[in-house]
Amino acid sequence: MTATLYAMENSNSANNGENGELLDYLEVTTGATPEYAVIWMHGLGADGHDFEPVVPFLGLPDDLPVRFIFPHALRRPITVNGGMVMRAWYDIIEISTSKGQDEAGIRHSADKIRALIDSEISRGIPADKIVLAGFSQGGAMALHVGLRYPYRLAGIMALSAYLLFPERLENERSQSNAETPVFLAHGTQDPMVPFVLGEAARTSLRQGQWPVEWHSYPIPHSVSQPEIQDIGGWLQGRFC
Numbered sequence: 001m002t003a004t005l006y007a008m009e010n011s012n013s014a015n016n017g018e019n020g021e022l023l024d025y026l027e028v029t030t031g032a033t034p035e036y037a038v039i040w041m042h043g044l045g046a047d048g049h050d051f052e053p054v055v056p057f058l059g060l061p062d063d064l065p066v067r068f069i070f071p072h073a074l075r076r077p078i079t080v081n082g083g084m085v086m087r088a089w090y091d092i093i094e095i096s097t098s099k100g101q102d103e104a105g106i107r108h109s110a111d112k113i114r115a116l117i118d119s120e121i122s123r124g125i126p127a128d129k130i131v132l133a134g135f136s137q138g139g140a141m142a143l144h145v146g147l148r149y150p151y152r153l154a155g156i157m158a159l160s161a162y163l164l165f166p167e168r169l170e171n172e173r174s175q176s177n178a179e180t181p182v183f184l185a186h187g188t189q190d191p192m193v194p195f196v197l198g199e200a201a202r203t204s205l206r207q208g209q210w211p212v213e214w215h216s217y218p219i220p221h222s223v224s225q226p227e228i229q230d231i232g233g234w235l236q237g238r239f240c
Helices: 048-057 103-122 137-146 166-172 195-207 225-239
Strands: 006-010 025-029 036-041 066-071 075-078 084-087 130-135 155-159 182-187 212-217
Touching (some): 036 103, 036 137, 036 225, 048 066, 130 137, 182 225
Parallel strands (some): 036 066, 036 130, 130 155, 182 212
Antiparallel strands (some): 006 025
8 A cells, every 4th residue: 555644633632532522533544535434443451553553554445545543442440450540442340241241331432432433424424434343342342333333334343352242132233234244353362352252253143144254363362464464355345
């Protein structure tokens, strides 16, 4: 990719996304007039800068103008990390799909992510040209919000992630996104989010008739260059 990247920080004052404001986020565009958007949530303890360096390596065509939104999650104490305060989409009591989940935190972050989607729509990019993406608990949130969002999205991508409350999905799923393509990827050597949780998400979604593209890589809790190339190819398929 040889197109110039335009990056800027978007801050919503000292409330850091509280009180109804949008979350702070990093914006990267691959053209002056973006026609598509990717909203990409980071993992536990990171921030929106975590995946910013990935954009030039996705191999997107120069004539494909995309706006990447990398939001910063709010800071909150995390139980599994001894109560340490860090950026997170929700508290983690234990790595589980249902048990001991921070429902209030998940609900609050879901509202914030939906607001980001709505903001992109108000800026002129329709929902069916927006991809919701994330890594680790950010990927869990991408699935949680995307599969329930009331308007058709271009795609949903979850890396090294898992389904939150899979037992509720059948009743809560959005018919508008019943056929939305889903990209799932997971490292077979992941010590933080076990590989079996990624496989379980794949199985659940395929049973629900979602078109799932599944990839596994011999890596830990991270992303690899082959994975980035696969992501780039999948994104082109959503936008072309």
